[in-house]
Amino acid sequence: MPSTVGSDHAVQSSTERIQRFGRVPRLVHRTTGWLMALCLGTAACLYFGPLAEFVGRRLLVVAVHEFSGILLPVPVLLGLLSPDFRAELKRLNRFAKYDAEWLRLALRRRPGRQAGKFNAGQKLYASWIAGAVPVMLFTGLLMWFGGLLPWIPRSSAIFVHDWLALAIAVVIIGHIRMAYRDPLARQGMRTGYVRKDWARKEHPRWIDPD
Amino acid sequence: MRENEGKPIGRRVLLSMLGLGAAGIAAAPALQGGWQKLLDADPVGVTGLLPNSGGFRYFSVTASVPVKNETNYQLTVDGLVDRPRTFTLADLAALPQRRVVHDVQCTDGWKVENAAFTGVPLSTLLDTVGVKKEGKAIRFTCFDGLYTESLTLEQARRPDVMAALKLQDQPLTHERGGPVRLYVAPMYFYKSAKWLSGITVTDRVQQGYWEDYGYAVDGWL
Numbered sequence: 001m002p003s004t005v006g007s008d009h010a011v012q013s014s015t016e017r018i019q020r021f022g023r024v025p026r027l028v029h030r031t032t033g034w035l036m037a038l039c040l041g042t043a044a045c046l047y048f049g050p051l052a053e054f055v056g057r058r059l060l061v062v063a064v065h066e067f068s069g070i071l072l073p074v075p076v077l078l079g080l081l082s083p084d085f086r087a088e089l090k091r092l093n094r095f096a097k098y099d100a101e102w103l104r105l106a107l108r109r110r111p112g113r114q115a116g117k118f119n120a121g122q123k124l125y126a127s128w129i130a131g132a133v134p135v136m137l138f139t140g141l142l143m144w145f146g147g148l149l150p151w152i153p154r155s156s157a158i159f160v161h162d163w164l165a166l167a168i169a170v171v172i173i174g175h176i177r178m179a180y181r182d183p184l185a186r187q188g189m190r191t192g193y194v195r196k197d198w199a200r201k202e203h204p205r206w207i208d209p210d
Numbered sequence: 211m212r213e214n215e216g217k218p219i220g221r222r223v224l225l226s227m228l229g230l231g232a233a234g235i236a237a238a239p240a241l242q243g244g245w246q247k248l249l250d251a252d253p254v255g256v257t258g259l260l261p262n263s264g265g266f267r268y269f270s271v272t273a274s275v276p277v278k279n280e281t282n283y284q285l286t287v288d289g290l291v292d293r294p295r296t297f298t299l300a301d302l303a304a305l306p307q308r309r310v311v312h313d314v315q316c317t318d319g320w321k322v323e324n325a326a327f328t329g330v331p332l333s334t335l336l337d338t339v340g341v342k343k344e345g346k347a348i349r350f351t352c353f354d355g356l357y358t359e360s361l362t363l364e365q366a367r368r369p370d371v372m373a374a375l376k377l378q379d380q381p382l383t384h385e386r387g388g389p390v391r392l393y394v395a396p397m398y399f400y401k402s403a404k405w406l407s408g409i410t411v412t413d414r415v416q417q418g419y420w421e422d423y424g425y426a427v428d429g430w431l
Contacts, residue, residue, distance in 0.1 A: 127223035
């Protein structure tokens with residue numbers, strides 16, 4: 001019965017899955033996500049008057065903030081031991097011609113953008129946050145251990161820490177919003193597998209490199 | 211693996227962020243001054259969410275702090291004194307007041323310029339109760355039930371150290387440590403204990419809450 005064969009085929013193609021992320025990248029993403037949530041959550045309780053009044057317990061909140069901050073880069077650094085994870089970083093690092101085109105079209109909110117396993121937006125986000133976290137770590141440690149580098153005024157470290165924290169919060173909210181709007185993409189990070197038709201639509205150059 | 215071809219833009223973005231961070235630290239004093247000017251020029255107060263816009267920031271070491279007012283506030287002055295005494299808010303307001311204008315500076319880097327605190331000089335309170343010969347220092351306690359501070363008697367008798375009742379000529383609010391807080395103008399703001407409820411004269415300095423966590427006992431600015 002051709003008609004059923006046809007419908008079988010249709011069903012199959014929409015549920016056919018391919019592996020998008022191995023176990024290590026997913027674990028790194030998840031632990032980093034939780035640490036970042038702790039870090040930002042405690043930061044908010046230290047920073048905003050009403051929240052600070054509501055929560056109080058400054059010493060405990062500071063301790064959680066400091067330790068989640070210190071641990072933040074650890075999952076990524078451990079991930080470097082895995083060839084699988086290093087391969088993902090390599091993909092995030094390199095920008096192909098179609099990535100520049102992707103950014104141009106994205107700025108004009110135009111469809112039909114070409115992307116490999118990661119689109120240009122994801123590559124930019126990953127590299128930006130990877131640069132921002134060490135700066136936060138450095139300025140945070142300067143605040144924590146006042147006498148570390150006496151020639152850097154504490155207020156300068158705090159200034160950078162405050163403003164960059166604000167920028168990170170905005171960017172992360174954007175990151176979460178993108179994920180929230182695409183359940184199929186979230187599935188990829190949660191289970192490791194994605195629907196092939198989704199991958200073909202969102203990351204055509206990953207499925208067919210040519 | 212065509213994905214591994216192309217320019218290493220990711221690495222460049224990462225390194226640029228590190229460079230920006232260093233530049234930010236270098237330029238911070240200038241940027242901060244400009245930012246403060248902008249905030250001062252804008253009476254609307256752009257938004258409380260931006261760094262250092264409100265001036266004061268709220269710090270509390272306990273989960274919650276009871277709110278006290280003229281009906282239930284009490285300040286006890288005791289220890290090595292001749293006439294231990296408890297003052298109500300009205301008692302304190304009836305004593306001679308002094309107004310001190312000074313910059314407030316927190317160890318966490320925020321600063322409020324020209325804050326005007328008004329209150330009873332500690333020396334007045336100490337003279338009222340009479341300090342015994344062996345009294346050498348003071349321990350301050352607070353009605354949050356946890357925070358403590360200390361001063362030597364010499365420091366406490368300075369003219370710019372007071373039990374403050376007003377800030378910018380308005381009654382001190384709960385968030386700012388009201389109805390009565392300690393104000394030690396020449397020291398970092400952690401020395402100016404909020405929600406002051408007890409002044410005990412002791413024979414030696416007993417360090418306070420933050421000093422137990424490594425803060426300087428004499429937090430001179």
